[in-house]
Amino acid sequence: MVAAIAVTEPDAGSDVAGIKTRAVRDGDDWVINGSKIYITNASTADWLCLLAVTDPEAGYGGFSQIVVPTDSPGFSYQLLDKIGNWGSDTGLLFFEDVRVPVANTIGEIGRGFQQQMMQFQDERLIACVSSNAASEMLWEATRKYCEDRSGLQEAAQQDAGHAVQVHRDADADHRRRGAHLRLHPQTPAGRGRDQGNLDGEALHGPHGHAWSRTTASSSTAASAT
Numbered sequence: 001m002v003a004a005i006a007v008t009e010p011d012a013g014s015d016v017a018g019i020k021t022r023a024v025r026d027g028d029d030w031v032i033n034g035s036k037i038y039i040t041n042a043s044t045a046d047w048l049c050l051l052a053v054t055d056p057e058a059g060y061g062g063f064s065q066i067v068v069p070t071d072s073p074g075f076s077y078q079l080l081d082k083i084g085n086w087g088s089d090t091g092l093l094f095f096e097d098v099r100v101p102v103a104n105t106i107g108e109i110g111r112g113f114q115q116q117m118m119q120f121q122d123e124r125l126i127a128c129v130s131s132n133a134a135s136e137m138l139w140e141a142t143r144k145y146c147e148d149r150s151g152l153q154e155a156a157q158q159d160a161g162h163a164v165q166v167h168r169d170a171d172a173d174h175r176r177r178g179a180h181l182r183l184h185p186q187t188p189a190g191r192g193r194d195q196g197n198l199d200g201e202a203l204h205g206p207h208g209h210a211w212s213r214t215t216a217s218s219s220t221a222a223s224a225t
């Protein structure tokens with residue numbers, strides 16, 4: 001069984017409470033209308049853990065998490081063409097009068113926002129640690145590359161010397177950022193890794209853009225959210 005977490009919407013990402021997808025109760029069913037975006041496993045999921053507004057007047061007490069089987073009539077998806085995270089697909093989800101039993105509600109009706117935040121705390125922490133580890137690995141590969149180049153001809157040595165100095169400055173900055181990531185897990189996941197990738201690619205020169213190199217491939221296929 002493959003599942004997907006369906007929270008983000010075109011106008012509500014970081015601001016989860018801004019979602020608009022609506023689940024209206026009709027007897028023993030929820031009738032769901034709305035859309036989601038950037039959803040991992042959009043095409044492969046057997047069911048969704050959907051966050052929807054179930055009571056627009058109730059503020060943070062007006063959201064619920066609902067299990068939606070992806071073979072439900074009225075559900076459809078569209079995949080996004082993306083530059084990274086090739087280990088899984090990412091797409092948009094559409095709900096047009098999708099009907100599921102109220103019994104599919106996860107936990108308590110009206111506690112969906114709080115339940116979702118509890119899940120996000122773990123997910124953000126994992127993303128921060130894995131992003132930081134990937135960034136450190138890239139810096140190490142870049143350091144080694146810069147040191148190896150200094151064994152070449154004089155001009156290359158000067159370039160490499162400069163590059164190593166740039167790298168050291170950037171590395172110190174990276175370590176500060178790494179500490180920041182560790183101390184503040186709410187820091188947007190991947191920022192440190194993405195900056196590390198960009199700096200690493202620059203220091204590798206054209207080699208940084210070859211798919212066979214760690215710097216390029218880690219920016220795309222190997223990266224994970």
Ligand SMILES: Cc1cc2nc3c(=O)[nH]c(=O)nc-3n(C[C@H](O)[C@H](O)[C@H](O)COP(=O)(O)OP(=O)(O)OC[C@H]3O[C@@H](n4cnc5c(N)ncnc54)[C@H](O)[C@@H]3O)c2cc1C
Pocket residue numbers: 004005006007008010011012013014015037038039040041085090188225
């Ligand atoms: C590969 C991939 C897979 C994903 N998988 C899923 C998934 O399975 N399920 C799901 O629900 N979502 C998923 N997402 C969506 C992801 O959770 C959102 O992209 C994320 O929550 C940010 O939302 P946003 O893209 O709307 O950016 P925004 O919220 O618009 O943020 C844009 C930028 O502004 C910054 N920002 C936002 N608000 C503030 C503020 N108040 N103050 C200062 N800065 C701010 C952010 O840090 C960010 O840098 C995925 C995204 C990607 C890229």
